[in-house]
Amino acid sequence: MAQQVCPFCQGKKVVQLSPASPPQLCPVCNGMGVLEDPGLFFVYEITLQLAANVKQFPFQQNILNRPFRWLFAMATSTGPFSALIQDGSTQRNFSNQEVHVNNLFGNSQNPFPLLTPYQFNQKGQISGTMSDLSGAPNNVRMAFAGVELN
Ligand SMILES: [Zn+2]
16 A cells, blocks of 8 residues: 655654654654655445345345445444455455344445545455345345545
């Protein structure tokens, strides 16, 4: 991922703010000497119409030409559902079973921030399975908000 030399400490990791004070950890880069490219905001949304009571319906969304760092989970639907999300390129699951929407997703006004951001590879996939819990046709939109990296 793209990094640039910290413009405040010029990569020295420490700064001396006055001749009388000792050098201190650079407050801009937190002593790393580099700044990470924050990336550009991007949302992957997966739209599905689940039949009533359908179980373990597979879904897949391809990641485009840049690595994607997933930061927020959001969903809207006409009824409750459960989902198991997987990184399709590594087969890594994000839970032990399909998780109830209320235990995994927020919404656009109150998104659920991932406790640690997760990076999908470029040309990878957000994949997994979903089940309807409403007993009726269920229009689901899952949104994965984050940043595209260079
Ligand atoms: Zn610095």
